[in-house]
Amino acid sequence: MSHEKYSSVIEALHECMEACNHCYTSCLQEENVKEMAECIRLDRECADICAFLEQSLTRDTPYVKELAQLCVKACRDCGDECAKHNHDHCQKCAEACQRCADECEKLVL
Amino acid sequence: MSHEKYSSVIEALHECMEACNHCYTSCLQEENVKEMAECIRLDRECADICAFLEQSLTRDTPYVKELAQLCVKACRDCGDECAKHNHDHCQKCAEACQRCADECEKLVL
Amino acid sequence: MSHEKYSSVIEALHECMEACNHCYTSCLQEENVKEMAECIRLDRECADICAFLEQSLTRDTPYVKELAQLCVKACRDCGDECAKHNHDHCQKCAEACQRCADECEKLVL
Amino acid sequence: MSHEKYSSVIEALHECMEACNHCYTSCLQEENVKEMAECIRLDRECADICAFLEQSLTRDTPYVKELAQLCVKACRDCGDECAKHNHDHCQKCAEACQRCADECEKLVL
Numbered sequence: 450m451s452h453e454k455y456s457s458v459i460e461a462l463h464e465c466m467e468a469c470n471h472c473y474t475s476c477l478q479e480e481n482v483k484e485m486a487e488c489i490r491l492d493r494e495c496a497d498i499c500a501f502l503e504q505s506l507t508r509d510t511p512y513v514k515e516l517a518q519l520c521v522k523a524c525r526d527c528g529d530e531c532a533k534h535n536h537d538h539c540q541k542c543a544e545a546c547q548r549c550a551d552e553c554e555k556l557v558l
Numbered sequence: 559m560s561h562e563k564y565s566s567v568i569e570a571l572h573e574c575m576e577a578c579n580h581c582y583t584s585c586l587q588e589e590n591v592k593e594m595a596e597c598i599r600l601d602r603e604c605a606d607i608c609a610f611l612e613q614s615l616t617r618d619t620p621y622v623k624e625l626a627q628l629c630v631k632a633c634r635d636c637g638d639e640c641a642k643h644n645h646d647h648c649q650k651c652a653e654a655c656q657r658c659a660d661e662c663e664k665l666v667l
Numbered sequence: 668m669s670h671e672k673y674s675s676v677i678e679a680l681h682e683c684m685e686a687c688n689h690c691y692t693s694c695l696q697e698e699n700v701k702e703m704a705e706c707i708r709l710d711r712e713c714a715d716i717c718a719f720l721e722q723s724l725t726r727d728t729p730y731v732k733e734l735a736q737l738c739v740k741a742c743r744d745c746g747d748e749c750a751k752h753n754h755d756h757c758q759k760c761a762e763a764c765q766r767c768a769d770e771c772e773k774l775v776l
Numbered sequence: 777m778s779h780e781k782y783s784s785v786i787e788a789l790h791e792c793m794e795a796c797n798h799c800y801t802s803c804l805q806e807e808n809v810k811e812m813a814e815c816i817r818l819d820r821e822c823a824d825i826c827a828f829l830e831q832s833l834t835r836d837t838p839y840v841k842e843l844a845q846l847c848v849k850a851c852r853d854c855g856d857e858c859a860k861h862n863h864d865h866c867q868k869c870a871e872a873c874q875r876c877a878d879e880c881e882k883l884v885l
Contacts (some may be wrong), residue, residue: 463572467616470613472566473617477708493711496617497832498839500612504579507575511818512846512849512850583686583817586813592807592809598816602726603723620744628730636730714835722827725797
């Protein structure tokens with residue numbers, strides 16, 4: 450079963466998608482939303498790519514490596530941007546992104 | 559945090575999406591694939607709708623009720639179709655679908 | 668062919684998704700991004716729902732009415748919000764949303 | 777506007793997604809569905825990847841090259857598989873896939 454073979458990366462992808470979407474909706478409600486614009490944009494990109502890879506893995510996609518490579522990049526970009534901001538949701542998202550990137554890197558090798 | 563408020567339904571949606579996609583890929587490899595055509599089709603519909611609602615909930619969508627209502631229907635249809643087939647993946651998928659429909663019904667009320 | 672049967676609504680959905688995503692990225696770059704927060708949020712919801720319905724129609728989903736009903740609501744909400752703002756991308760998005768809602772309403776009847 | 781900059785590839789992606797999903801639902805209704813299993817599986821992969829790239833382009837994703845590279849691969853695989861089958865929907869899908877791969881290749885360079 451592909452969802453068992455990939456269970457640890459699927460969990461990381463799921464947590465990253467949640468953290469990104471939570472960060473996205475929270476940023477939109479912050480006072481300094483203007484400074485959060487890039488964070489908002491990368492949160493959405495990262496959440497969508499994580500969700501796409503997550504579902505693809507559960508159906509045993511032939512494109513694991515390509516999707517994982519893309520996901521590593523999106524997670525690192527989003528994680529680096531989030532790390533710049535002090536909001537709790539940004540700091541948590543940064544961690545979830547880096548952890549997810551680490552997990553996805555294992556699929557690329 | 560919306561992903562905490564909705565944690566039990568998100569878990570059910572996730573498990574249903576996994577079960578549907580596993581059933582989908584498994585049905586495509588069965589000897590009697592012709593008899594599984596409707597199961598394959600509904601597996602994909604259900605997996606996509608569950609994945610969509612799952613991500614929507616994590617970003618606090620304003621369309622919870624409408625999406626949940628749709629998801630109940632897709633889960634019941636897929637669960638009823640899967641229950642007709644003896645393959646282990648179909649039986650497990652049927653259970654995951656009905657459980658997910660039960661969880662989603664709570665969001666409709 | 669389902670994509671021929673649904674060609675006019677598919678075109679409206681596609682244009683609405685494009686207008687919503689263009690409005691979304693443009694709003695994030697506006698000076699008054701804080702006032703655009705709800706517009707940004709509804710743009711994403713509407714774009715995702717339109718894209719989902721669009722793809723579902725091309726594979727002849729059994730859930731046309733339910734998805735169309737959801738889409739009408741998302742388009743009306745997004746169109747009403749966009750109409751409040753003078754940015755060109757908001758005004759164009761408002762039009763695309765209302766046109767798409769009108770097309771989707773035909774699928775609900 | 778990103779959807780104007782990318783208009784020819786967006787059109788090719790849209791047509792490919794439609795052709796893949798039409799081929800997918802048609803294959804599921806064929807007498808020889810067992811022989812079509814790989815075609816069905818690749819149709820779905822390709823349709824989902826095309827739809828994802830299409831929407832990403834309309835919101836000016838920073839991951840154009842990575843997504844386009846992935847899409848070229850999915851389109852070539854699906855196009856090659858479809859070309860093996862005589863069904864009209866397979867032949868048309870094969871053409872749409874190769875045309876879409878050609879368009880996406882321009883984004884990779």
